[in-house]
Amino acid sequence: MLSRTADNLFWIARYMERAETMARLLEVGSRIAMLPSAHGYRNEWDSLLRASGTADGFAKKYGDSVQRNIESYLFFDRDNPSSVASCITAARENGRIVRTALTTQVWDALNSAFQELRALEREPRSALELSRLTEWTMRNSALVRGAIDATLLRNGGWDFLNIGYYLERADNTARLMDVKYYVLLPRADFVGSGLDNYQWTTLLRSMSAHRAFHWAYGGEVTAAKIADFLILNPQCPRSLMTCICGVQSHLDRLAAEYGRETAAQAQARALRAALEGLTVEEVFDEGLHEFLSRTIRSAADLTSTIHESYLSGGLR
Amino acid sequence: MTTYFNEMYEGEAIRSPYARLGDWVQAMPAELRQMKQAEAEALFRRIGITFAVYGEGGDPDRLIPFDMFPRVFSGAEWARLERGIKQRARALNAFLVDVYGRGEIVRAGRIPANLVYRNEAYEKAVSGFVPPKGVYSHIVGIDLVRTGPDEFFVLEDNCRTPSGVSYMLENREIMMRMFPELFRENRIEPVDQYPELLRRTLASVAPAKCDREPTVVILTPGHFNSAYYEHSFLADLMGVELVEGQDLFVEGEFVWMRTTEGPKRVDVIYRRIDDAFLDPLCFRPESMLGVPGLMDVYRSGGVSICSAPGAGVADDKAVYTYVPEMVRFYLGEEPILNNVPTWKCGQAEDLKYVLAHLPELVVKEVHGSGGYGMLVGPKASSEEVERFRARILDDPGNYIAQPTLALSTTPTFVAEGVAPRHVDLRPYCLVGERIELVPGGLTRVALKEGSLVVNSSQGGGVKDTWVLAE
Numbered sequence: 167m168l169s170r171t172a173d174n175l176f177w178i179a180r181y182m183e184r185a186e187t188m189a190r191l192l193e194v195g196s197r198i199a200m201l202p203s204a205h206g207y208r209n210e211w212d213s214l215l216r217a218s219g220t221a222d223g224f225a226k227k228y229g230d231s232v233q234r235n236i237e238s239y240l241f242f243d244r245d246n247p248s249s250v251a252s253c254i255t256a257a258r259e260n261g262r263i264v265r266t267a268l269t270t271q272v273w274d275a276l277n278s279a280f281q282e283l284r285a286l287e288r289e290p291r292s293a294l295e296l297s298r299l300t301e302w303t304m305r306n307s308a309l310v311r312g313a314i315d316a317t318l319l320r321n322g323g324w325d326f327l328n329i330g331y332y333l334e335r336a337d338n339t340a341r342l343m344d345v346k347y348y349v350l351l352p353r354a355d356f357v358g359s360g361l362d363n364y365q366w367t368t369l370l371r372s373m374s375a376h377r378a379f380h381w382a383y384g385g386e387v388t389a390a391k392i393a394d395f396l397i398l399n400p401q402c403p404r405s406l407m408t409c410i411c412g413v414q415s416h417l418d419r420l421a422a423e424y425g426r427e428t429a430a431q432a433q434a435r436a437l438r439a440a441l442e443g444l445t446v447e448e449v450f451d452e453g454l455h456e457f458l459s460r461t462i463r464s465a466a467d468l469t470s471t472i473h474e475s476y477l478s479g480g481l482r
Numbered sequence: 483m484t485t486y487f488n489e490m491y492e493g494e495a496i497r498s499p500y501a502r503l504g505d506w507v508q509a510m511p512a513e514l515r516q517m518k519q520a521e522a523e524a525l526f527r528r529i530g531i532t533f534a535v536y537g538e539g540g541d542p543d544r545l546i547p548f549d550m551f552p553r554v555f556s557g558a559e560w561a562r563l564e565r566g567i568k569q570r571a572r573a574l575n576a577f578l579v580d581v582y583g584r585g586e587i588v589r590a591g592r593i594p595a596n597l598v599y600r601n602e603a604y605e606k607a608v609s610g611f612v613p614p615k616g617v618y619s620h621i622v623g624i625d626l627v628r629t630g631p632d633e634f635f636v637l638e639d640n641c642r643t644p645s646g647v648s649y650m651l652e653n654r655e656i657m658m659r660m661f662p663e664l665f666r667e668n669r670i671e672p673v674d675q676y677p678e679l680l681r682r683t684l685a686s687v688a689p690a691k692c693d694r695e696p697t698v699v700i701l702t703p704g705h706f707n708s709a710y711y712e713h714s715f716l717a718d719l720m721g722v723e724l725v726e727g728q729d730l731f732v733e734g735e736f737v738w739m740r741t742t743e744g745p746k747r748v749d750v751i752y753r754r755i756d757d758a759f760l761d762p763l764c765f766r767p768e769s770m771l772g773v774p775g776l777m778d779v780y781r782s783g784g785v786s787i788c789s790a791p792g793a794g795v796a797d798d799k800a801v802y803t804y805v806p807e808m809v810r811f812y813l814g815e816e817p818i819l820n821n822v823p824t825w826k827c828g829q830a831e832d833l834k835y836v837l838a839h840l841p842e843l844v845v846k847e848v849h850g851s852g853g854y855g856m857l858v859g860p861k862a863s864s865e866e867v868e869r870f871r872a873r874i875l876d877d878p879g880n881y882i883a884q885p886t887l888a889l890s891t892t893p894t895f896v897a898e899g900v901a902p903r904h905v906d907l908r909p910y911c912l913v914g915e916r917i918e919l920v921p922g923g924l925t926r927v928a929l930k931e932g933s934l935v936v937n938s939s940q941g942g943g944v945k946d947t948w949v950l951a952e
Contacts, residue, residue, distance in 0.1 A: 262705055
């Protein structure tokens with residue numbers, strides 16, 4: 167497969183995953199805004215903007231965090247490279263470039279999402295409920311994902327798509343936790359208080375992991391359980407463990423298919439082994455923020471190794 | 483008042499190739515037609531066939547209008563066309579090998595030396611080089627118009643990289659999906675073997691140094707190109723990689739592509755970029771689309787380029803007038819397909835005639851394409867004619883003129899129902915070890931009433947083109 171093709175596939179996955187994360191953030195934000203709480207919704211919107219890495223761009227364009235503007239910025243705004251509209255457009259454009267590496271169904275899912283997006287953009291904003299937009303995004307992202315799983319040849323292209331999905335997801339999970347890390351710090355005075363519970367639930371919701379968490383753990387919601395779930399639990403579809411294992415197994419598939427290993431395989435294995443040897447207590451001992459920053463960096467390092475090994479065409 | 487040949491109706495009677503379409507169109511209520519039309523459009527958009535017009539901006543995802551009324555040829559009509567097209571494709575290739583070799587046709591005084599050797603499209607860089615199997619132009623698109631039952635004229639030849647074949651294939655797919663009954667009732671020759679024939683044609687001209695199953699690729703300028711859809715469509719159907727210049731590099735005596743498994747050797751490049759952009763070391767130094775060093779590999783037989791660099795000299799509009807001469811000179815045959823009589827404004831006699839008859843003539847730029855920079859005398863206002871007169875006088879050698887042909891019409895769906903509209907035809911002849919022609923081509927239709935300009939950039943549409951089995 168052409169390196170450029172693999173690179174495009176990798177980015178299709180990242181953009182689609184990012185679009186979904188944005189939609190999820192919007193959903194959580196609007197949920198919080200509906201609560202008549204003393205915590206004030208503005209702070210929550212600010213932290214969501216920070217989590218999505220769009221706070222600076224937003225501040226430059228709009229200033230104050232007014233919900234309507236945030237919605238526009240995170241969903242429709244083409245000036246925001248991470249907005250749902252930007253991500254879906256970029257994913258579809260990448261798909262157009264590598265049409266030959268996609269099945270009709272995958273292309274159809276990408277292209278339909280884009281065509282529907284253009285229809286949405288023509289509708290008056292007042293006619294568009296936020297819930298409709300977020301549900302629409304998640305449905306389309308699921309359609310693309312489903313078409314990939316159901317119809318794509320299990321060759322290198324499929325692996326690069328999955329690697330893109332997992333790396334993007336790992337990055338998103340780590341960032342979301344990092345923005346909220348302070349609520350996960352076990353501080354005596356807040357334990358079991360209404361505030362903590364509420365913040366933690368928000369965090370879980372933002373990863374669509376709210377119900378799954380209860381199924382997996384039951385009982386009281388505690389910081390340790392949440393951190394364990396989102397970092398170390400291989401059952402959680404968005405945990406760092408799941409993402410790193412996913413990347414590693416697809417890299418191994420590539421090595422088998424191509425009959426040779428690159429630096430990427432070793433690096434992924436090391437990352438996985440480190441996570442597997444870890445307990446949640448150790449994470450807190452290191453400092454959650456420090457741990458998350460380190461993880462984000464390692465994921466980025468792995469990404470550049472994958473890029474050098476497969477996507478840049480520099481391999482001889 | 484000119485009368486136009488209608489390919490379906492002779493007065494009240496229906497010509498035999500269209501025999502079964504009379505009932506079909508009669509039986510189709512307006513609502514059904516609108517529904518089918520909407521369905522076809524949705525299919526095209528979903529598949530993603532769109533067409534961007536250079537320099538017009540606007541919607542890059544614009545569709546070329548598709549007319550559901552098919553254009554039909556009988557087997558006998560096609561048999562003659564096929565002989566004529568293949569004959570012309572052979573002569574054009576013989577001409578190219580000759581003018582980059584000994585230049586016999588020039589020495590024999592059958593075509594002026596200036597026209598060939600001082601032509602912008604003549605590539606000195608390949609002079610003396612004979613490409614594999616002696617083929618320069620592997621896909622020859624010959625634009626034909628019809629003026630009567632047996633009168634066909636060649637409007638122009640396209641020897642470089644004629645586009646539009648994806649429409650031929652998709653129009654057929656969509657017609658089969660929407661009107662399966664038509665295909666049961668009529669015996670229509672298939673066209674879907676084209677991609678396989680193209681792949682075989684390309685593989686058959688692999689370079690001498692290739693000692694294995696050749697690796698074929700399509701070289702595209704990239705996804706911003708208006709024909710990108712076609713490039714990726716053909717790559718997909720042939721099962722070959724669609725590459726950009728940045729995906730290729732030269733090392734040693736070969737061309738390689740960058741893959742996730744390391745470099746892979748490339749043997750045949752079906753390029754969809756112009757000569758000037760192929761190799762910045764040989765042609766335009768600022769080109770980002772090409773591959774540095776490509777031409778050296780090509781000339782030393784390490785890779786084949788299709789069409790071969792330099793092929794454009796055969797489809798120049800000024801050289802066009804000599805194609806019948808080429809047929810006689812190289813093949814010793816009489817041309818089966820006629821040229822449109824052409825006046826070359828560069829010649830004093832012809833210029834005088836052209837200037838005196840401008841309102842009756844079609845005037846084209848020698849190097850123009852896409853229906854731009856042309857004058858359709860009978861349709862132009864007197865100011866437009868005068869403006870064009872000034873342009874011709876400014877640079878006579880840049881223009882040729884032809885009589886306004888009474889282009890045939892075929893029934894076409896329009897807002898009010900069905901009406902005759904003017905059409906042309908572009909078949910795609912494949913030249914490799916063998917010469918192949920699928921029975922069909924791209925019919926372009928001028929959707930505006932009375933218009934003779936069929937270019938998609940100027941409001942033209944497309945139709946499915948049928949050849950009936952005998």
